[in-house]
Amino acid sequence: MTLRPLNPADIEEGLQRLNEIAQVIVSLLGEVSPRRREHSERVANLAAQFAESARLLEETGPYRLYLAGLLHDVGHIASPPMEEAADPAKDETRLRRHPVAAVQALSKFQGFAPLLPAVRHHHERFDGTGYPDRKAGEAIPLEARILRLVDCWDGLAAGPGSLERGAALARLRELAGGELDPGLVEPFVRFLESGEPPAGDFLARKEASLIRQSFAGILQKFSSGKLVPPAMPQVVFELRNVIKRQDSSVKDLADVLEKDPVLSLRLIAVARSPIYKGYGEVKSVQAAIPRLGFKETLSIVVAIANKSLYEARHPLHRVLMDKLWVHALASAYAAKLVAQSLLLEDPEGIFLMGLTHDVGKVVLLRAFADLPESATVSPETILSAIQDAHQSVGVMLVKRWGFGEEFARGIALHEKDELTADTHPAILAVHLANRLTRRMGYSFFDPGAEEPAAIVSARLLGVSSEVLEKVEARVREIVRDVAHLF
Numbered sequence: 001m002t003l004r005p006l007n008p009a010d011i012e013e014g015l016q017r018l019n020e021i022a023q024v025i026v027s028l029l030g031e032v033s034p035r036r037r038e039h040s041e042r043v044a045n046l047a048a049q050f051a052e053s054a055r056l057l058e059e060t061g062p063y064r065l066y067l068a069g070l071l072h073d074v075g076h077i078a079s080p081p082m083e084e085a086a087d088p089a090k091d092e093t094r095l096r097r098h099p100v101a102a103v104q105a106l107s108k109f110q111g112f113a114p115l116l117p118a119v120r121h122h123h124e125r126f127d128g129t130g131y132p133d134r135k136a137g138e139a140i141p142l143e144a145r146i147l148r149l150v151d152c153w154d155g156l157a158a159g160p161g162s163l164e165r166g167a168a169l170a171r172l173r174e175l176a177g178g179e180l181d182p183g184l185v186e187p188f189v190r191f192l193e194s195g196e197p198p199a200g201d202f203l204a205r206k207e208a209s210l211i212r213q214s215f216a217g218i219l220q221k222f223s224s225g226k227l228v229p230p231a232m233p234q235v236v237f238e239l240r241n242v243i244k245r246q247d248s249s250v251k252d253l254a255d256v257l258e259k260d261p262v263l264s265l266r267l268i269a270v271a272r273s274p275i276y277k278g279y280g281e282v283k284s285v286q287a288a289i290p291r292l293g294f295k296e297t298l299s300i301v302v303a304i305a306n307k308s309l310y311e312a313r314h315p316l317h318r319v320l321m322d323k324l325w326v327h328a329l330a331s332a333y334a335a336k337l338v339a340q341s342l343l344l345e346d347p348e349g350i351f352l353m354g355l356t357h358d359v360g361k362v363v364l365l366r367a368f369a370d371l372p373e374s375a376t377v378s379p380e381t382i383l384s385a386i387q388d389a390h391q392s393v394g395v396m397l398v399k400r401w402g403f404g405e406e407f408a409r410g411i412a413l414h415e416k417d418e419l420t421a422d423t424h425p426a427i428l429a430v431h432l433a434n435r436l437t438r439r440m441g442y443s444f445f446d447p448g449a450e451e452p453a454a455i456v457s458a459r460l461l462g463v464s465s466e467v468l469e470k471v472e473a474r475v476r477e478i479v480r481d482v483a484h485l486f
């Protein structure tokens, strides 16, 4: 029986699991001795960053070294806490057992097997006088030699009674060839002097760079056409044609809609909701259209059709998508209500612009959710990466969907404050809607204490506080009563 070669993605995922377990173990160690825990974390971070920056280990090597660093002293769990003075005569043997004790415990979990040599040998000395196996020189695994070096540095520079930096560096150099691998000491000193933040959190930096790379990859694929963006549902285009024709009847519209049963059912559900209250029960698309009105029907169908873009498998991504959806829908209605109250042209077009202003976020999140590493990245990291790129992706997408220049400008400008009286009113309405919904809490951003009438787009449009209050109240009703029906 031969083993299937491992997929690098499986390995990354495995490392995440190992990290979780290692964190549990090191936090137990911290219960016995907070100082040992802090020491372990410093050694783990510094060793991994040094190994990465000096390119000492291949691929996932620095990550594995980080884990070994976290665990290297867990065998001390039964030793007297570092905070208590040890009795050298009595405790020496017990203290020296800690690498072997750690290996014995950790070997009970298969996944830790690759870390064990580093843990077992982190007290071997380069000259062969260390423990537990009195190994010497390069017979000591490289990971263990790195840990010995960083462990030693931590004792000199960060431990109790630590030396000032210059003296610590001098002492470290003296240990080269005796306790420490002389081939590592100078590169390590250079690394320390290089100004890289040695105290930084290795995993956080790893996560940030992982997500930067992923998003750069997505953007690249997207602009070179290798990543096929989601289609704007066909029904949206068909409907716009039906409504543009002056002589269209309820039946024409119903004929288009009834081709899509899911869409029809949702439309009926929206028409029956309390905010569109009226006489008689709505049981068919033909009855729903007059209840909603021709144009409102268009808006709702467009929104229902768009909702399919907001699907996600992973629960974390689903939570993010749901929030994006509520933000999009609330922005669409807010923009349309503002447009209607100011008698702007084409409120339905403005609705669609409000609905799609953040579509770049949806596309990015969807593409990111398909990457294997995505499930392990925190929502904050995902959101800030998405935020940076979403306008340009949105613009590319709506252009591909065949929307005009003005529409694309609306997507590009929705978060910019450099608006003027010449800016198209539709763009101003969407800008305002985005800010109003943020204020109302339908957003990932802090609502802040913004006075709505003072928002630049509100001033340029000349919307009064009273109108804005009414818009907000209506949008709240819509989100409460119908957002989940789409």
Ligand SMILES: [Fe+2]
Residues within 6 Å of the ligand: 072, 073, 098, 122, 123
């Ligand atoms: Fe140790």
Ligand SMILES: [Fe+2]
Residues within 6 Å of the ligand: 357, 358, 390, 414, 415
């Ligand atoms: Fe945005």
Ligand SMILES: [Fe+2]
Residues within 6 Å of the ligand: 327, 357, 358, 434
């Ligand atoms: Fe937005």
